[in-house]
Amino acid sequence: MSTSIRSAKRKPGREKPDHEVVIVGAGLGGIGAAIALQRKGIHDFVIVDKWDRVGGTWHANTYPGVAVDIPSFIYSFSYEQRSDWSRVFAPGNELQHYAEDMVDKYWLREKLRLGTTITSAEFDEEANIWRARTDGGAEITARFVVAAVGGLERPKMPDIEGIDSFGGTLMHTALWDSDVSLKGKKVAVIGTGATSLQLVPSIADETGHLEVYQRTPIWVFPKRDSEVTGVGRAVLSNKWARSAIRMVGTVATEVGMSGMVAGPTWFVNANRRLAEIPVRRWMRSQVKDPVVREKLIPTYGLGCKRPSMSNDYLKTFNRGDVSLVTESIEKITETGIRTADGVDHDVDVLICATGFSLWEKGSIPSFPVRGRGGKDLSEFWDTQRYQSYQGVSVPDYPNMFTITGPYGFVLGSYIWMIEATAAHLSRAIAETKRRGATVCEIKQHEHEKYFAKSLRRQSKNFLFTSTCDGSNTYYINSHGDSPFRPSTHGEMYWQNRHYDLDVYRYSNDSVPARPKVAVAAAGENS
Numbered sequence: 001m002s003t004s005i006r007s008a009k010r011k012p013g014r015e016k017p018d019h020e021v022v023i024v025g026a027g028l029g030g031i032g033a034a035i036a037l038q039r040k041g042i043h044d045f046v047i048v049d050k051w052d053r054v055g056g057t058w059h060a061n062t063y064p065g066v067a068v069d070i071p072s073f074i075y076s077f078s079y080e081q082r083s084d085w086s087r088v089f090a091p092g093n094e095l096q097h098y099a100e101d102m103v104d105k106y107w108l109r110e111k112l113r114l115g116t117t118i119t120s121a122e123f124d125e126e127a128n129i130w131r132a133r134t135d136g137g138a139e140i141t142a143r144f145v146v147a148a149v150g151g152l153e154r155p156k157m158p159d160i161e162g163i164d165s166f167g168g169t170l171m172h173t174a175l176w177d178s179d180v181s182l183k184g185k186k187v188a189v190i191g192t193g194a195t196s197l198q199l200v201p202s203i204a205d206e207t208g209h210l211e212v213y214q215r216t217p218i219w220v221f222p223k224r225d226s227e228v229t230g231v232g233r234a235v236l237s238n239k240w241a242r243s244a245i246r247m248v249g250t251v252a253t254e255v256g257m258s259g260m261v262a263g264p265t266w267f268v269n270a271n272r273r274l275a276e277i278p279v280r281r282w283m284r285s286q287v288k289d290p291v292v293r294e295k296l297i298p299t300y301g302l303g304c305k306r307p308s309m310s311n312d313y314l315k316t317f318n319r320g321d322v323s324l325v326t327e328s329i330e331k332i333t334e335t336g337i338r339t340a341d342g343v344d345h346d347v348d349v350l351i352c353a354t355g356f357s358l359w360e361k362g363s364i365p366s367f368p369v370r371g372r373g374g375k376d377l378s379e380f381w382d383t384q385r386y387q388s389y390q391g392v393s394v395p396d397y398p399n400m401f402t403i404t405g406p407y408g409f410v411l412g413s414y415i416w417m418i419e420a421t422a423a424h425l426s427r428a429i430a431e432t433k434r435r436g437a438t439v440c441e442i443k444q445h446e447h448e449k450y451f452a453k454s455l456r457r458q459s460k461n462f463l464f465t466s467t468c469d470g471s472n473t474y475y476i477n478s479h480g481d482s483p484f485r486p487s488t489h490g491e492m493y494w495q496n497r498h499y500d501l502d503v504y505r506y507s508n509d510s511v512p513a514r515p516k517v518a519v520a521a522a523g524e525n526s
């Protein structure tokens, strides 16, 4: 069809899309966004996910030991608190079930389109709708798009020479294959971040010999975990007691985590140094061998990268069948790993606990998103720095909202951010409808104001000081920015729910088809 015919037929802004909203992602973010829309009376939406089950992270990550590292009574929606967690830090599969239960409770199952990958999304400026393409070749149109695609979508394989030539079994923790037996095998784990902390003690009994390759040691706290039984369950069953516990945990997280990035410098430094002393002492008490012990203690400051909790991880290095390797990896060979000291380590199963591509081109979202004039979001962020208004919207991408955009997430429970950004976007969509508009776009100057404020606050952040030298922190991206929200959770919560609705521009303006489309159409016809 030629563009001129399309233009003549269409009434700008009048083409009826398939749905009011398409939500990409059926993790807790997509589910939270759907519930927020329902609360605003918006029911015409579809939730698309590439997996055949909901839960996102908690469906994808099934490695041994996977669990939350924020207590479950905090890592849960405020309006969907539970008393039936099996542990204080629930295992991953309980979170997946939690997601399933929410889907049933809020009548979302009929909205799901699972097993469907969105391969691109493009804003049609003539019709003011988004056109999303699926891997099956279908097109889904919607007035609004909510990208609830998470931040940890693309497992990151280490960039080590020879990895493709490895002849044994190669796995990433986010692509765990439970059919692979580790029993009696020589297993190597690359990486010592939060995932490794959970994985290593969970597999050490099974493996024949386990080698853990460490580039940067991680700060480890003792984990105040236990089964929730009897009295604990009775307490959590009481709404008031549960809320009180949640409140105490929230304040502690606020001070301990967001306070580390948002607090005044004197507070941050004092807090950090005070906390470091007992944690370091405890870490040392866990490891018998003095040489191994010192290798496991970070030299960078606490808080430069996400610390984690484990009662078993450090102790695992007391076992005779577990070794810590700190020599850097030179290459991966067909039979194992060669370290810089020339030693060849035989490996049967190589496990990459190397995290995810986060603030990198093509990661969030992992499919092309084209806004006004075909402007590619990933390209924009890559060349102009990661930026968005409160982590939710970006100028030139009208009617599109993200759950986890740059400068949206305050370190702490991710669920708080989901609730905040879902409330934000549902307000904007409801307001667009109320005004009878077909376009809702964050005003450029409001966006710039927010970005400038974030950068100003960020510049005082201790992450950029020598305290964090040697931390290899993923908190800082290749632009030298840390696109987390430098605020408290309270501020994040309040500002997303109470921003002035006029920060958005609402209109029915549409743009006639652009020449570049005409060229493509001409090509199609020739």
Ligand SMILES: Cc1cc2nc3c(=O)[nH]c(=O)nc-3n(C[C@H](O)[C@H](O)[C@H](O)COP(=O)(O)OP(=O)(O)OC[C@H]3O[C@@H](n4cnc5c(N)ncnc54)[C@H](O)[C@@H]3O)c2cc1C
Residues within 6 Å of the ligand: 024, 025, 026, 027, 028, 029, 030, 048, 049, 050, 051, 055, 056, 057, 058, 061, 066, 067, 068, 069, 070, 075, 116, 117, 118, 119, 148, 149, 150, 151, 152, 153, 195, 365, 366, 367, 403, 404, 412, 413, 414, 415
């Ligand atoms: C091992 C692990 C432990 C964690 N522990 C904690 C914790 O203790 N506390 C905490 O706050 N956070 C934790 N997190 C972060 C966690 O990711 C978030 O808490 C939260 O689950 C993210 O929800 P989400 O819906 O935003 O993203 P996700 O759970 O990542 O869901 C995104 C969904 O989008 C789908 N999707 C993406 N692209 C497409 C596409 N093109 N087409 C179709 N579907 C698509 C994906 O399939 C996925 O289902 C952890 C993460 C991991 C990996």
